[in-house]
Amino acid sequence: MQRILITGALGQLGLEFIKYFEKSDVYVLATDIRTPSEKLSCEFEKADALDKDRLDQLVKKYKINTIYHLVAVLSANGEKNPFSSWNLNMNSFQNIVEISLDNNIKKIFWPSSIAVFGTDSNLDFVSQNPSMSPETIYGVSKLAGEKLSSYYFNKFGLDIRSLRYPGIISTDTLPGGGTTDYIIEMLNAAKNKSDYTCFLSEETKLPMMYIDDAIDAAIKLMSVERKKLTISTSYNVTGFSITPSELENQIRSRGFDIKIDYKPDFRQKIANSWPKKIDDSSSIKDWEWSCNFGIKETLDRVFS
Numbered sequence: 001m002q003r004i005l006i007t008g009a010l011g012q013l014g015l016e017f018i019k020y021f022e023k024s025d026v027y028v029l030a031t032d033i034r035t036p037s038e039k040l041s042c043e044f045e046k047a048d049a050l051d052k053d054r055l056d057q058l059v060k061k062y063k064i065n066t067i068y069h070l071v072a073v074l075s076a077n078g079e080k081n082p083f084s085s086w087n088l089n090m091n092s093f094q095n096i097v098e099i100s101l102d103n104n105i106k107k108i109f110w111p112s113s114i115a116v117f118g119t120d121s122n123l124d125f126v127s128q129n130p131s132m133s134p135e136t137i138y139g140v141s142k143l144a145g146e147k148l149s150s151y152y153f154n155k156f157g158l159d160i161r162s163l164r165y166p167g168i169i170s171t172d173t174l175p176g177g178g179t180t181d182y183i184i185e186m187l188n189a190a191k192n193k194s195d196y197t198c199f200l201s202e203e204t205k206l207p208m209m210y211i212d213d214a215i216d217a218a219i220k221l222m223s224v225e226r227k228k229l230t231i232s233t234s235y236n237v238t239g240f241s242i243t244p245s246e247l248e249n250q251i252r253s254r255g256f257d258i259k260i261d262y263k264p265d266f267r268q269k270i271a272n273s274w275p276k277k278i279d280d281s282s283s284i285k286d287w288e289w290s291c292n293f294g295i296k297e298t299l300d301r302v303f304s
């Protein structure tokens with residue numbers, strides 16, 4: 001039986017993973033530095049991912065054999081304090097690796113991000129393995145984590161699996177301070193009939209993915225035999241690419257009369273160094289990834 005530890009479990013992705021696992025036959029221990037505002041459907045322990053001894057005790061106590069390590073400071077928040085962001089992103093990652101080696105953990109899921117790319121990466125259509133020069137501390141830490149994943153796999157056989165997520169769209173759980181957060185904010189503004197000021201310019205095209213596809217991709221990747229995986233850093237995945245003005249038009253075409261202003265801030269510079277479109281053919285080939293939610297299906301779900 002899978003016995004899963006989730007770190008950063010109260011964030012945008014973590015709460016959705018908990019919801020998904022509720023329907024399946026696995027044991028889940030959720031952990032976070034915060035306490036839940038509502039009762040969760042699984043066990044919860046408060047734990048700082050920088051406290052290796054505490055995590056080690058929990059892994060032993062609950063006989064954990066799989067870890068979903070979701071703790072991170074995201075792209076926009078990371079720029080406010082690069083030193084503490086690097087500290088959290090890298091040292092929590094290293095803690096999980098050491099604990100996994102000490103406790104014979106079978107598999108780890110650790111999300112990377114499209115932030116690993118940069119303006120050298122042919123941003124119009126980013127391949128699996130282009131030149132990468134990330135421009136945020138978040139991207140630098142994700143790229144370092146990818147390289148370490150590959151290193152630990154080759155050195156110790158440690159099975160870390162990873163996806164380079166694009167912006168993830170969920171409206172039940174709120175985003176955690178990334179550069180693609182505008183899409184959720186604009187959708188929520190439409191639902192709530194309020195005005196919205198977008199922090200990116202109208203024509204900023206970025207890749208996105210609906211939350212159900214994000215969870216589905218992780219579960220699929222975690223389920224395949226390791227020998228099918230040809231990549232030990234992180235796999236490109238994507239849903240669809242869209243600009244804020246295209247999203248605005250889509251929202252209007254569904255009858256929402258929303259007033260949107262555009263006032264790009266520091267996040268515009270980050271977005272300018274991120275991909276417009278992603279080539280996810282390696283994921284399709286290696287583990288039969290397929291995306292179910294385009295913009296239409298996503299908006300059908302968001303406004304249902």
Ligand SMILES: NC(=O)c1ccc[n+]([C@@H]2O[C@H](COP(=O)([O-])OP(=O)(O)OC[C@H]3O[C@@H](n4cnc5c(N)ncnc54)[C@H](O)[C@@H]3O)[C@@H](O)[C@H]2O)c1
Nearest residue numbers: 008010011012013032033048049072111113165167168176
């Ligand atoms: N959401 C996205 O659009 C997106 C895109 C690409 C990659 N990712 C990656 O997916 C993962 C999860 O992202 P998310 O959007 O759920 O993030 P989030 O910011 O919503 O959640 C992170 C959680 O970590 C917790 N946390 C912070 N510091 C901690 C600590 N020291 N110890 C324990 N918990 C701590 C926070 O309380 C929060 O609940 C991250 O690795 C992120 O880089 C997310």
